[in-house]
Amino acid sequence: MTNRFAEIQQLIASLEADFTKFYEKENQAAGTRVRQGMQELKVLAQNIREQIQDKKNEEKQEVAPKKTAAKKK
Numbered sequence: 001m002t003n004r005f006a007e008i009q010q011l012i013a014s015l016e017a018d019f020t021k022f023y024e025k026e027n028q029a030a031g032t033r034v035r036q037g038m039q040e041l042k043v044l045a046q047n048i049r050e051q052i053q054d055k056k057n058e059e060k061q062e063v064a065p066k067k068t069a070a071k072k073k
Contacts, residue, residue, distance in 0.1 A: 004048050011041055 015037040021030035 004044070004051075007044060008041065008048075011037060011044065 015034055018030040018033045018037070021027040022034055
């Protein structure tokens with residue numbers, strides 16, 4: 001998962017110059033690149049959220065049979 005965090009950091013760092021160009025120098029093309037980068041960030045974040053939820057659900061499924069077996073004893 002650290003790899004995914006590094007991807008987010010790298011993406012944000014790559015957009016820094018374009019943020020500056022758009023907001024301080026009013027470069028419209030830089031604004032387009034920022035919007036594209038933010039869309040990539042959104043997709044990446046959604047993928048990470050799905051992975052986390054899947055992992056949590058897997059852990060619940062593994063724990064549930066153990067609890068049921070313990071109650072039967």
